[in-house]
Amino acid sequence: MSTPSGRPRSPRPSGSERVFEDERRRLWSAGRSVTPDGNDAIIFTCLSDTAESQRAASLDEQLPLSDIASEELRELLRVAPRLGRL
DSSP, X not given: OBOXXXXXXXXXXXXXXXXXXXXXXXXXXXXEEEOTTSOEXXXXXXXXXXXXXXXXXXXXXXXXXXXXXXXXXXXXXXXXXXXXXX
């Protein structure tokens, strides 16, 4: 399958997103993405506080998000750098 620009679209497997709470009880979405270099990444988006910046971290592509415990997601979120404008 291709995108309108003609680039191949990578399939998005079932279970590629998770919603969890951080230690302040804010809701976050954790979703898989691929960097321009082809590395697997996890993108964190705060659902309950849109003023929070998105964050990103590298992720083992073999590990489904559904297999990651909420505590581990909170720790990844804690150390993930904020995404900003270039």
